[in-house]
Amino acid sequence: MRKFSRVSSICFPQISSLLTLDDILDKYIGKFGKFQKLLTLYILLFVAPLIGFNTTTHFLILLEPPHLCTKQNKSSSLFNFTDGSKNSSLKYNGSELLSLKQDYSSKRDFNYDIIYPTVVSENDWVCENSWKAKIAHVVYRAGSFCGMLIIGILSDTYGRVPTTIFCFSIAGIAGLSTIVSAHNYALFLICRAFMGFVSFKGTVPMVLATEYVGSNKRSLISNGLLLMIGVTNISLPWIAYFLRDWRILTVMTSAAMFIVPMITLLIPESARWLLSRGDFKNGKKSLRHVARINGVSLSDDILNNLKSDDKTVCSVLKIFKYSRFLRFYSITTLMWILCAMISYGGNLFAAVLSSHPFLLLSINSAIDVIASITSKWVADHYGRKKTVCFSCFFTLISYTLIAFVPQESIFFIVILLIGRFWITITYNVKFLYAAEICPTIVRSRAVSTRLALGAIGSAASAAIVSIDLIGKSTPLIIFGTASGFNIILMLLLPETLNQPLPETLEDANNFGLLAENKIFKEEPNC
Template sequence: MYGVKLRVKARVEHTVGYSDYSDYSDSVTGRSKSIRKPTPTIQHNNTAVVQSTQQHSPNPSPQDAKDELKKKSKNDADPLEAILGYVGDMGRYQRFLFVFMMPFGVFFAFIYFVQMFIAATPQRHWCTVPELAHLEMEVRRNLSAPGAATGAWDKCSTFDVNWTQVLQTMTPPPPGTPTVPCRHGWDFELTDIPYATVVSERGWVCKHAGNVPMAQAVFFAGAFTGGLILGWLADHFGRVPAVVGANLIGGIGGIATIFTTGVWDFALCRFLVGMAFDNAFMMTYILVLEYVGPRHRTWVANMSIALYFGMGCLSLPWLALWIGDWRKLLWYTSAPMLLVVFAPLVLPESARWYVSQGRINQAVKVLRKFERVNGTKIPDDVMDEFIVTSNQTKQNKESLLVLMKSAPLRLTMILMLIVYMACSVIFDGLVRMSDALGLDFFISFTLTSATEIPSVTLLACVLDRWGRRNLTAAPLCIGGILIGIAMLVPKGIPQASMAIMARFCINMSYNAVIQWSTELLPTAVRASGSATLHMSGYVVSVLSPYIVYSERLWTSLPLLILGIVSILGSGISLVLPETKGRPMPQTMADGERIVQEQALCGKAEDIEEADWKNEKEKALIT
């Protein structure tokens, strides 16, 4: 709590030369430390000459010290980080917001994966023959499906015969009998998928099988569009309106899907749902993280995803089985999202966004609300300093285009895009391979989803110790190796085991890079920048269904592609800057500072240590 006062005190004393000792606070823990900074010296003719700041400059007036303090304050990464130390970096209000994220995280999982369950394809199907409709299902299949006697029948064609004669003999036509494509639809045996789906109702198999990946591609196209629109909305009108808008669009799109009858209206509704995908949760996620102090940010960031997203993933397959109807499943997973209209009553707007828009009074009101709920008190002088500092920076109207004009930030953004895309396509690809691992679809999906909670819990425990960079690169590399091993083992339990362990690793990398990207982006472009990163994930995720379908060319081709992408993503992530223990950047200059203090695979330099080195160099020059 006292870290901010001690830091201010240290900077004033060092500036006016009152003391050789300076107290400062650790930027992460808030604990005060005391170090002795040696008096600057210079070498002249091989003789050390001691320079005294008191001898070369008179003691400044209190006003001069105050002016110097304001000048120094501009160099702080984020004035709100200091305020959190007084208002409580994980107080009652922050804990409430953590719980409040639960429905957003659960329905984020529903939005993402529900199409896998409403459009699941029963594997046992064959051509419908109207003349055989009065017979039992097994008899119909044995008579009409070429190859039924071997158990590997033709699903897309039937015999071109006189079925009246077949009924008289009740004997299937002999091998070599001419066949024709299915003319009257398909019969489905609902054993592996024990309920009617869009696919079984509308016959989206064989020549119509492309409707399923097409609808999924349209979903991700909607996610890309929604990222643009809602990211812009968040940066110009606030995070809360974006949260409300995203969830309303998702709820309406999901309900509208129930009433579709064809391909294109179904795809249009999935486009609307796609617009809400990710944005419905990530806007809330980013907003809550802004009010959590650095000591707790890693825990909140990762546990919210592990618990809530993981809960949604684990419950969805069994919810689908329990409901047993794809339309009712959409009702249960879409209608509750409309309750988001009440979210503004409890969800605070981003104080950082208010500051970036020059609306300082609203930012102060939000902080006062945290103060009341947490039962804390922000000292008047600290609040005054926050207002002064915020007013000095409120005119910096920065955009993502400005970020791309900065060479360090541009390179960082591009590399982060590549790493994020790698994590996205591997994660999505492993999810969509759930029914190709030789196990039951629902069990396989549950087992892979069960890795979410332990993997992200482990990440939350070690992320602040080992850093974002290491915990993105290492799991990606290990995951790539496990995917490679999966290519060499038989389907069933061996291959599923490798895929599950790979999913465990990718979960860690994916969640680490989500938090990492949030901490690298300056406040003014955090929403639009995060949206851009996520949009890159949407774009590449369009490919994941087709990567999985490439199994038809070579059984191991999907695993080979995902393994190579994983190894490449691991290598690229090593050159990105570390953000462990650093305040979120408020301005472009803050972001550039984080990037420029890094070396290839290097260790992040402590902020206070960097400040001291800069001051020492200036003193030596003087």
């Protein structure tokens, strides 16, 4: 008769061999118990909206209201200035005239019917000064690139919890500082650089949640994160539109950043990360904490049989010793660069079709929300490979067909949005795929580096959008072709659906071998 050990009021099989962390989550703690559900809500209700707050607020406070680049009376030789009425004029002499003329010529007429006063209009960063707003965007993107590289290192070195607290706190401080530095250009750029630095801070808590849930719930975390970012991006532009005050908008979105650090203090550090560093004492402590919330009490017998691989801090350079994993990582990184190019390029292309930025941003975000819901269901039922291949195929078809449709036609807009829907599905699935294929020991660094390299695709898309070789639809044809190339690349990668997360570089290097061997064994002999 099989022996059982009684723990709390639950019967567990007698431990007879070493257990992996996935074994303990699956057999004893639960793959999606109360703790994992609360962690998911933390990601969806707090982390995701604040990611949207960061990136979208940056865009909204730097909008450029319609204006004329020729200032009124700037070239006039008459020393007459109106007092605001149509028929009256006031005459001045000497220093009074010089002072008033200089003050008047520094003001520009902006049309605030749609776009409210922003940092750009307040500081006159338009026309001959338009470079200042562009530099602010460049600095934000440069900060984002550096942040994606450094934050991953911080997460893998110091832990998911302290890195999350640090990043969201920096976002709150930098956001609020933007208000007081608005009229000091150098300080404004510094604040924008820090906001960009932590713009992708949400990947750290996402990795934390992914490391605690079962394999069948990982897509819920990643797609839920992207879905709620989309919901935020639908609503925030209209909040800004009705507030009509960039300072109030900035205070609202920046002060909210401090909510996440306060909640994160209550979350145990990733047991998977602790164990990957050989810290079994704190790793077991985290597992007991999770089990207690899930209503389970883990015995010492279970935890003492936790498998030890004598892991130590791993240099990311060791990746080059594992050729198979290096090949997978290189391919998925190249795919991410192409996905970023297609997605960001599609946004740039669509931007010229609408004079209402709030409407455009909301429509694009609504498409993203629908795509996030769809990609979660499809990727969990048909696998990551099939989902990416089919979504890339339909992106290719959409962006190829659009070349034969007049740009003034409503069908052009419809096909353009359909193409965005499919590329967003690809983007969402590939966002999760990197976390599934990278080992725990370097997961945050690998995911963050991959995100940072995606900036290459975003930068390239800006140049591609201006290409007009065979018509105005040339950029979309290029994006469609790139999507077709992604199909070929995806066929070279293993399926990750329902597979355990790799812990070490050796695990990652051997990822998918069992499935491949099974396929080859099932092939009939010639």
